[in-house]
Amino acid sequence: MLTDWINENNISVINHIEDWQEAVQLAVQPLIDVGAVENRYLQAIYDMHREIGPYYVLGEGIAMPHARPEEGVIYTALSLVIVSDGVEFGSEDNDPVYIIFALAAVDSHSHIEMIASLSHLFCDDGAVKKLRGCQSKQEALLAIRQF
Numbered sequence: 607m608l609t610d611w612i613n614e615n616n617i618s619v620i621n622h623i624e625d626w627q628e629a630v631q632l633a634v635q636p637l638i639d640v641g642a643v644e645n646r647y648l649q650a651i652y653d654m655h656r657e658i659g660p661y662y663v664l665g666e667g668i669a670m671p672h673a674r675p676e677e678g679v680i681y682t683a684l685s686l687v688i689v690s691d692g693v694e695f696g697s698e699d700n701d702p703v704y705i706i707f708a709l710a711a712v713d714s715h716s717h718i719e720m721i722a723s724l725s726h727l728f729c730d731d732g733a734v735k736k737l738r739g740c741q742s743k744q745e746a747l748l749a750i751r752q753f
Contacts, residue, residue: 607723608684608727608750611684616637616686617685617743618685618688620632620690621690622690623691624693625694626693626695626696626703629669629689629693629695630651630652630706630708631648633671633687633706633708634647634651634685637708640683642679642680642683643678644680645678646677646678647710650677651672655671660695663695664700664728665700665728666700667703672708675713681710681712682720683709684708684720686708688706689706690741692704705737730753736749736752736753
């Protein structure tokens with residue numbers, strides 16, 4: 607299921623990133639590039655983070671930045687960034703973050719299957735560890751396919 611959404615065009619694997627803003631920008635940019643979201647979607651994530659904190663850091667080392675559909679979502683899409691060194695998002699219990707899935711959803715129900723697949727992945731410590739250790743887009747795709 608996740609391979610329906612993730613491909614070489616929307617994966618980034620990097621060693622180091624300066625801060626959470628750069629990480630979110632890197633994750634959301636492929637969604638902007640393919641026209642899945644408008645530029646304002648990125649700003650909406652930034653604004654919400656500043657307002658309520660890192661609401662999208664879901665577990666130890668995992669984040670899923672997203673904003674509301676009316677903040678510029680054109681169609682449902684997903685992207686992936688793996689940061690080898692990790693990045694601080696300001697989540698006391700779950701920093702540093704290594705795996706970032708940016709999500710854009712057109713409504714509150716059409717992406718349920720995608721969320722279910724991501725949830726299963728996040729709950730599988732072995733799969734998370736394998737994905738976190740990927741050093742290339744091809745390795746990341748293989749890890750997702752094997753999951």
